Amino acid sequence: MDGDAWRPDLTSPVGFVESDSEGDLEPSDLESDVESVGTSVISGPPADVLEADPAIIVAVGDSAISAVAATDLDVPVVPVGDVPGLSAVDPDHVSNALESAFSGDGRVRAHPVLVVETPGGGRERAVFDVTLVTAEPAQISEYGLSRRDESIAQFRADGVVAATPAGSHGYAEAIDGPLVSAAVEAIVVVPIAPFVTRTCRWVLPNDGVVLSVERDEDPVVLCVDDRTVERIPAGEQVSIAADGALSTVVVPESADGRD
Structure with missing residues (x-):
C-alpha cells in the first residue's frame, strides 16, 4: 500500500x-x-x-x-x-x-519481508522468495507443508517455493503460481516440477508457515532470494513468517x- x-x-x-x-x-x-x-x-x-x-x-x-x-x-x-x-x-x-x-x-x-528460521538457529530475510530444492537439477525429494502445527500437504517434487506478493511475480509465476497483490498479507507456496499430473498451489496467511524435508534421497538446500544458505536434512524444517517490510x-x- x-x-x-x-x-x-x-x-x-x-x-x-x-x-x-x-x-x-x-x-x-x-x-x-x-x-x-x-x-x-x-x-x-x-x-x-x-x-x-x-x-x-x-x-x-x-x-x-x-x-x-x-x-x-x-x-x-x-x-x-x-x-x-x-x-x-x-x-x-x-x-x-x-x-x-x-x-x-x-x-x-x-x-512484506519474510524471516526464515533454519534448523541450525539461523535467521534469514527474503523480500522475494524462499526455496527448498534438490542440490542436483531434476532430482526428486519429498516435502511437507504445514501452518501453525496443522499439516496441509505432503508431495514429491524437485522442490518447493514460498513467495511474497512481490515474489509471486517472479520465479513462482514461472512455475504457474498465482499472482498476489501487495495489499494481501499472504505467502504463495508452489511445488517445483511435482511428481504428479495434478497438484495444488496455496495462498496462505504470512505467519507460521513451515516447509519440511520428508526424505533425503538427494541433498536438499535452502535458498533465500538468490542466496544459497544451507543444506536441510531429512526430518528437518524451516519456519517462515512475515517480519517487517x-x-x-x-x-x-x-x-x-x-x-
Whole structure:
C-alpha cells in the first residue's frame, strides 16, 4: 500500500547498491544530480552504504534489492532495472526519478519481508522468495507443508517455493503460481516440477508457515532470494513468517511492476 507523499532528508547522502550482474548505471552517473541539491552519493556493499545513514538507496537489480532487505534497516529504496513484482525505474531514467523524489513527488510503498528460521538457529530475510530444492537439477525429494502445527500437504517434487506478493511475480509465476497483490498479507507456496499430473498451489496467511524435508534421497538446500544458505536434512524444517517490510519509492518514472 502506498503511503503519503514523501521526500528524502537531503542532509543525508544518497546510497547506491549495485548487483554484480548489472553494469549500466554507475554512482558517478548520479553525482551531478545529488550535488545540485546539496548532498552526495555513497556506494558500495549494503552494510557500508547503510553505515553512512543514507536518506534513500538506489538499488540496481533484484540481487541488490534483496541484499538491502537482508540488512533489516528501514531505508526507502528506488528499485532500478527489470525487477518483477516491484515498480522499478529504467536505468536511463534514474536521474529524473531522483529529481521527482527530491521534489516530493514520491510515495513509499511497503513490501512484506519474510524471516526464515533454519534448523541450525539461523535467521534469514527474503523480500522475494524462499526455496527448498534438490542440490542436483531434476532430482526428486519429498516435502511437507504445514501452518501453525496443522499439516496441509505432503508431495514429491524437485522442490518447493514460498513467495511474497512481490515474489509471486517472479520465479513462482514461472512455475504457474498465482499472482498476489501487495495489499494481501499472504505467502504463495508452489511445488517445483511435482511428481504428479495434478497438484495444488496455496495462498496462505504470512505467519507460521513451515516447509519440511520428508526424505533425503538427494541433498536438499535452502535458498533465500538468490542466496544459497544451507543444506536441510531429512526430518528437518524451516519456519517462515512475515517480519517487517522493505520500503520502495514509487515516482512517476517507476514502471508498473504489478505490485
